[in-house]
Amino acid sequence: MQTPLPKFDSVFSVDCVIFGFEEGVLKILLIERNEPPFKDCYALPGLFVGHDEGIDYAAERTLYELTGLRDIYMEQLYTFGDLDRHPEGRVITVAYYALIRLSSKIEVRPHSNYAKTAFWHPVADLPQLAFDHTLIFQKSLEKIRRKISDQPIAFELLPEKFTLTQLQNVYEAILNRKLDKRNFRKKMLNYGILKELDEKQRGVSYRAATLYKFDRRKYAKVFQKELSFIKE
Amino acid sequence: MQTPLPKFDSVFSVDCVIFGFEEGVLKILLIERNEPPFKDCYALPGLFVGHDEGIDYAAERTLYELTGLRDIYMEQLYTFGDLDRHPEGRVITVAYYALIRLSSKIEVRPHSNYAKTAFWHPVADLPQLAFDHTLIFQKSLEKIRRKISDQPIAFELLPEKFTLTQLQNVYEAILNRKLDKRNFRKKMLNYGILKELDEKQRGVSYRAATLYKFDRRKYAKVFQKELSFIKE
DNA sequence: AATATAAGGTGTAAGACTTACACTAAGCGA
DNA sequence: TCGCTTAGTGTAAGTCTTACACCTTATATT
Incomplete structure (x- = not known):
C-alpha cells in the first residue's frame, strides 16, 4: 500500500x-x-x-x-x-x-x-x-x-410475548407461502427454544391463544450445535 | 444526501x-x-x-x-x-x-x-x-x-475430473473433520449433480478410482429447488 | 507366480425428521 | 344456546441420516 x-x-x-x-x-x-x-x-x-x-x-x-x-x-x-x-x-x-x-x-x-x-x-x-x-x-x-430457516430471527419482528399463530404468520409473510399449522407448531416446539407462558392472549373475540416467549438461553445451545457443522 | x-x-x-x-x-x-x-x-x-x-x-x-x-x-x-x-x-x-x-x-x-x-x-x-x-x-x-453444506463450491477447488475420495478430502479439509466414506458417496451421488466418466485415475500404485465431473446443468435444477424454500 | 499393500467400492438396519392430512375444543358475541 | 372464529392436537408414510465392516482391484515386491 x-x-x-x-x-x-x-x-x-x-x-x-x-x-x-x-x-x-x-x-x-x-x-x-x-x-x-x-x-x-x-x-x-x-x-x-x-x-x-x-x-x-x-x-x-x-x-x-x-x-x-x-x-x-x-x-x-x-x-x-x-x-x-x-x-x-x-x-x-x-x-x-x-x-x-x-x-x-x-x-x-x-x-x-x-x-x-x-x-x-x-x-x-x-x-x-x-x-x-x-x-x-x-x-x-x-x-x-x-x-x-435456521436462525430465529422471526422473533425480532414480534412483541416479546406472542402466539404460535403470530409466529407462523411471520414465517408465512417472509417465505411468501402458507405453512401447515400442525407441522409448524410441532417443529417450533421441538426446537426447544420457546418458553410457554401461563398467560393467554387478551382482547380477542374468540378463543384466546397461549402466549410464548423466545428463550435466548436455550437457543444459544441449539445454535451452538448448528455451528459445529455436525451435518454431513 | x-x-x-x-x-x-x-x-x-x-x-x-x-x-x-x-x-x-x-x-x-x-x-x-x-x-x-x-x-x-x-x-x-x-x-x-x-x-x-x-x-x-x-x-x-x-x-x-x-x-x-x-x-x-x-x-x-x-x-x-x-x-x-x-x-x-x-x-x-x-x-x-x-x-x-x-x-x-x-x-x-x-x-x-x-x-x-x-x-x-x-x-x-x-x-x-x-x-x-x-x-x-x-x-x-x-x-x-x-x-x-448446500452449494457445490467444493468443485471449484478440484481439477475438472476428480475422484470421490478427492472430493471427500476437500469437504474434510474445509469442515475439519472426518466423514464416513459410504455415507458421503451415497449422498453426493444422490444429489445427482455428478457425472460419472468412463475414465479412471492414472499413475497411482493401487486400484484406480473412477473419475467424475461436476454437472452444472443438473446442479442448476437441484439448486433451483433449494432457492424456492420448499422446506418448512 | 505368489503375496503384500493400499485404496476403491459397496448395503443395511435403526432412528430422526418431514410431509400430508381433518377434526374437536374453547371462548366470545348476538 | 347457537353460531362464529381461531386454538389446539396425532398418525402414518416416506425420506434422510447415521453407524458400521468387508470384499475387490490394481500395482509393486519377492
Missing part, C-alpha cells in the same frame, strides 16, 4: 432495509427524497458515513434518526460498489438490514431534511426505488428468507 | 482470501508486506480500489496480479469499516473470498511492489496477520463451511 494514505473524503454511504411486521404483512421503511438526484422518489433510508464514524454505527444512526430506536437487530447485508450506481459520482454503499417490532408507539419521521417523509410500505408491491435500491431490497429479502 | 457530492478520494480497499487445495490440505494465499504499516508482516492480498473501478473488478484485479488467473469463483464476503482497523487512517475494506484449482502451472508472484513475496499457507496454522486480516480470514472460513 502507498504511504502516506490519501485523504479520506468519504463517499460511502449506508443504506438500510428496515423490516417490520404488522397485521400479517411484512413491510419496510421507505423515505421520500427531498434532494436530487431522484428528488421526490422513494428510496431506502441511508446516510453518508461520517469521517470518524464506524460503518455499523452509521447504520444504527440511520435507524435511530428515523425511528428513535436503538439496539435493534441489524446485520450487514452486502456492499454495492458499481461505478454507475449513483448518477452524480462514485458512491459505495454498505447495505444493512434490520428487523424491528412494530408498535403504535413508534413514530417514524425524517430527522434530517434529505427526506420529506418516511413511511412503512408492504414488501409485496413496492414502488420503484431510487438508485439500485430495488436490488438491495431483493437481496435483503432473499437473505432473511434463508436466515429464517 | 448532500449535493454536490464530496470529491471521491477513495480509501477503500479490497482484501482477498484466496483458497486453494493441495495434497489434502486447504491453503490460502498470503503476501509478505514490503511497505509500512506492518512492513515485513504477512497479510491477505489486497489493493486500493481505483477511482474508476468497480469493487468486484478490484477484487479480480487483486487475484489476477498475484496469480495470473481470471474467471475464478469469487464472492464478496463482508465489509470491514471499524475506525481503528488501519493504524494510519480511515480505510474501509471489502473482503472477498475465492476458490481456485491449484496446479503446478500456477506461479504466484507479487506484481506490484507493496508485497515482497506471495505464497500458499495451510489454514491450519496461519501466522499472525496484519490489520484485522485474521478476523477476515476466520469469517471467510466460516462462510465456506456453511456454504459447502
Whole structure:
C-alpha cells in the first residue's frame, strides 16, 4: 500500500432495509427524497458515513434518526460498489438490514431534511426505488428468507410475548407461502427454544391463544450445535 | 444526501482470501508486506480500489496480479469499516473470498511492489496477520463451511475430473473433520449433480478410482429447488 | 507366480425428521 | 344456546441420516 494514505473524503454511504411486521404483512421503511438526484422518489433510508464514524454505527444512526430506536437487530447485508450506481459520482454503499417490532408507539419521521417523509410500505408491491435500491431490497429479502430457516430471527419482528399463530404468520409473510399449522407448531416446539407462558392472549373475540416467549438461553445451545457443522 | 457530492478520494480497499487445495490440505494465499504499516508482516492480498473501478473488478484485479488467473469463483464476503482497523487512517475494506484449482502451472508472484513475496499457507496454522486480516480470514472460513453444506463450491477447488475420495478430502479439509466414506458417496451421488466418466485415475500404485465431473446443468435444477424454500 | 499393500467400492438396519392430512375444543358475541 | 372464529392436537408414510465392516482391484515386491 502507498504511504502516506490519501485523504479520506468519504463517499460511502449506508443504506438500510428496515423490516417490520404488522397485521400479517411484512413491510419496510421507505423515505421520500427531498434532494436530487431522484428528488421526490422513494428510496431506502441511508446516510453518508461520517469521517470518524464506524460503518455499523452509521447504520444504527440511520435507524435511530428515523425511528428513535436503538439496539435493534441489524446485520450487514452486502456492499454495492458499481461505478454507475449513483448518477452524480462514485458512491459505495454498505447495505444493512434490520428487523424491528412494530408498535403504535413508534413514530417514524425524517430527522434530517434529505427526506420529506418516511413511511412503512408492504414488501409485496413496492414502488420503484431510487438508485439500485430495488436490488438491495431483493437481496435483503432473499437473505432473511434463508436466515429464517435456521436462525430465529422471526422473533425480532414480534412483541416479546406472542402466539404460535403470530409466529407462523411471520414465517408465512417472509417465505411468501402458507405453512401447515400442525407441522409448524410441532417443529417450533421441538426446537426447544420457546418458553410457554401461563398467560393467554387478551382482547380477542374468540378463543384466546397461549402466549410464548423466545428463550435466548436455550437457543444459544441449539445454535451452538448448528455451528459445529455436525451435518454431513 | 448532500449535493454536490464530496470529491471521491477513495480509501477503500479490497482484501482477498484466496483458497486453494493441495495434497489434502486447504491453503490460502498470503503476501509478505514490503511497505509500512506492518512492513515485513504477512497479510491477505489486497489493493486500493481505483477511482474508476468497480469493487468486484478490484477484487479480480487483486487475484489476477498475484496469480495470473481470471474467471475464478469469487464472492464478496463482508465489509470491514471499524475506525481503528488501519493504524494510519480511515480505510474501509471489502473482503472477498475465492476458490481456485491449484496446479503446478500456477506461479504466484507479487506484481506490484507493496508485497515482497506471495505464497500458499495451510489454514491450519496461519501466522499472525496484519490489520484485522485474521478476523477476515476466520469469517471467510466460516462462510465456506456453511456454504459447502448446500452449494457445490467444493468443485471449484478440484481439477475438472476428480475422484470421490478427492472430493471427500476437500469437504474434510474445509469442515475439519472426518466423514464416513459410504455415507458421503451415497449422498453426493444422490444429489445427482455428478457425472460419472468412463475414465479412471492414472499413475497411482493401487486400484484406480473412477473419475467424475461436476454437472452444472443438473446442479442448476437441484439448486433451483433449494432457492424456492420448499422446506418448512 | 505368489503375496503384500493400499485404496476403491459397496448395503443395511435403526432412528430422526418431514410431509400430508381433518377434526374437536374453547371462548366470545348476538 | 347457537353460531362464529381461531386454538389446539396425532398418525402414518416416506425420506434422510447415521453407524458400521468387508470384499475387490490394481500395482509393486519377492
